[in-house]
Amino acid sequence: MAEDLSHAITVKIVTPDGVVYDHHAHLLIVNAIDGELGIMKDHEPIIAPLRIAEVRVQRVDGLDHENHIAVNGGFMEFSNNVATIVADSAERQRTIDLSRAQLAKERAEKAIAAAEAKHDKDTARRAQVALQRAVNRIHVKQQ
Structure with missing residues (x-):
């Protein structure tokens, strides 16, 4: 089944050890210092400092396909439909x-x-x- 990327964003999570996560998504949910943010296609550019919290990614390859990543602070930048999270450390649910x-x-x-x-x-x-x-x-x- 081909992925519908017409409403997708790219989500990348990077640590000093390299890329932890890189997928297309319909929705990204992060916990910024000022509260929870939901990011979808064509969201205004933003830079936000993040809390030590879970990041949730609703992937394009299935309505019920959601990834959970433990992110230990850092910041998120979103522009041109690419969300980049830079953190000291991050772990995908399956590797914890x-x-x-x-x-x-x-x-x-x-x-x-x-x-x-x-x-x-x-x-x-x-x-x-x-x-x-x-x-x-x-x-x-x-x-």
Whole structure:
């Protein structure tokens, strides 16, 4: 079955390790700092900083074909019907190791407790970010 690209955008997710995702889509949903954004063909050009959150892509090759990607912040640029997400790290749902993510969550929770006991705000903040990343990966994997 040929894909209908007449209403499609291209979605690319890039990290320092390379391209994590590159497909055509009808709809891209990201969590920007200011709230959730839905991007479709011919959307106005935009640059938006992203939260540590799930990115959802409704692909053109099936109405029920949606990809879920755990993105750890970064930013999204959209212009000329191409959405490019640049992030420090990103993982597709199918490649997330759930047990590894759960261990990362447990480590972060312990680090937060230890840092708070020592009143170490910097370490507590870093551990909070690690916890957000782990929870995001777990959430995406369980979709």
